[in-house]
Amino acid sequence: MTPDLRYSDRSDASMRPSWSASPGFVNAEHRSAYNDTRDLPGWQEEGDSYKLYEMGYFAGDVILEIGVYGGRSAVVELRGALSNPARDRAPQFFGIDLDPAAIGRSYKTLLDHGLAEYALLYHGDLENFITEFFIRPTMVFVDGDHRYPGIKGDLETLSEILSPGVPVLCHDYSNPENDTGEYGVRRAATEWEEAGYAEFAGVFGCAALFVTTGRCRRPCSGLRPERFAERRLELLRRQGVVEDPVAVRIAELEARIEACETERAAATARLRELEAERVRDSAAIRNLQERVAILLTTRSALRRLAAASARRIGVYDYLKRRL
Numbered sequence: 464m465t466p467d468l469r470y471s472d473r474s475d476a477s478m479r480p481s482w483s484a485s486p487g488f489v490n491a492e493h494r495s496a497y498n499d500t501r502d503l504p505g506w507q508e509e510g511d512s513y514k515l516y517e518m519g520y521f522a523g524d525v526i527l528e529i530g531v532y533g534g535r536s537a538v539v540e541l542r543g544a545l546s547n548p549a550r551d552r553a554p555q556f557f558g559i560d561l562d563p564a565a566i567g568r569s570y571k572t573l574l575d576h577g578l579a580e581y582a583l584l585y586h587g588d589l590e591n592f593i594t595e596f597f598i599r600p601t602m603v604f605v606d607g608d609h610r611y612p613g614i615k616g617d618l619e620t621l622s623e624i625l626s627p628g629v630p631v632l633c634h635d636y637s638n639p640e641n642d643t644g645e646y647g648v649r650r651a652a653t654e655w656e657e658a659g660y661a662e663f664a665g666v667f668g669c670a671a672l673f674v675t676t677g678r679c680r681r682p683c684s685g686l687r688p689e690r691f692a693e694r695r696l697e698l699l700r701r702q703g704v705v706e707d708p709v710a711v712r713i714a715e716l717e718a719r720i721e722a723c724e725t726e727r728a729a730a731t732a733r734l735r736e737l738e739a740e741r742v743r744d745s746a747a748i749r750n751l752q753e754r755v756a757i758l759l760t761t762r763s764a765l766r767r768l769a770a771a772s773a774r775r776i777g778v779y780d781y782l783k784r785r786l
């Protein structure tokens with residue numbers, strides 16, 4: 464699903480939705496996504512996590528991330544994707560990184576969060592990746608090589624594999640290192656935009672959102688679910704992250720059960736809190752009802768007293784006139 468809200472201001476980095484169907488936060492987890500993941504290995508500003516969760520929610524069928532490092536942004540994107548009740552099939556996350564240590568680190572993070580089965584982690588760069596995987600991402604997070612030649616090459620490769628209307632978030636677009644030339648994110652992204660491959664859609668945190676145009680022509684698709692599962696485990700073994708795929712699958716399912724149990728425990732605790740609130744509210748309502756009843760009784764007693772007094776005054780006046 465393509466973002467339908469665009470912001471042309473390049474200095475306002477505030478948290479605003481890019482899909483008009485979003486009321487600001489798509490759900491309670493979106494609101495807490497940054498805090499929930501702040502201790503994971505990675506670098507995110509609050510606005511980055513805000514946008515990644517929203518992108519995952521609306522466009523997270525086939526997620527491509529260049530530069531996973533430790534899986535922090537991956538957790539945000541996948542949680543967003545999984546939280547959309549309208550998504551009719553499991554999201555597929557493809558995360559690539561040049562550093563072999565990043566693969567094991569990210570796998571552990573995803574496993575700990577019960578998300579490993581949705582993620583295929585690839586050791587290498589985008590050029591290599593696309594020779595092995597013919598996927599058409601529905602959203603992209605570009606957070607790999609921040610130097611000009613590196614990101615320039617990644618964006619050129621993306622032009623070959625993306626279809627129109629795909630949201631692409633370029634991290635560190637507004638960092639001051641872009642002014643010194645240490646980073647080339649802003650320069651490469653601007654050139655990509657000027658070449659007509661994407662339109663600027665706003666700055667969020669330190670990242671800039673682009674939406675691909677008709678110059679990117681590939682249709683969107685992921686892998687068949689069974690193929691995704693197969694290739695994911697094959698890569699984990701090939702890259703030395705795991706040895707026995709069956710044991711891995713068991714560990715992943717156990718991690719998922721644990722994550723579900725943690726979620727269930729949190730939901731039960733919240734339910735208890737709500738129940739306690741309900742009991743407190745009912746007691747307060749009963750108390751108010753009793754007070755209203757007392758006031759009504761007092762009011763009618765006073766009315767009766769006033770009527771009796773009026774009658775007495777009438778009798779008194781009458782007698783005074785007669786005597």
Ligand SMILES: C[S@@+](CC[C@H](N)C(=O)[O-])C[C@H]1O[C@@H](n2cnc3c(N)ncnc32)[C@H](O)[C@@H]1O
Pocket residue numbers: 504505506507529530531532533534535536537559560561562565587588589606607608609613
């Ligand atoms: C800033 S970190 C990514 C952080 C992660 N996205 C997050 O927010 O949690 C950058 C990562 O990109 C990787 N990297 C650098 N050059 C790359 C390239 N050309 N292709 C893929 N990954 C690359 C680095 O090894 C590093 O792990």
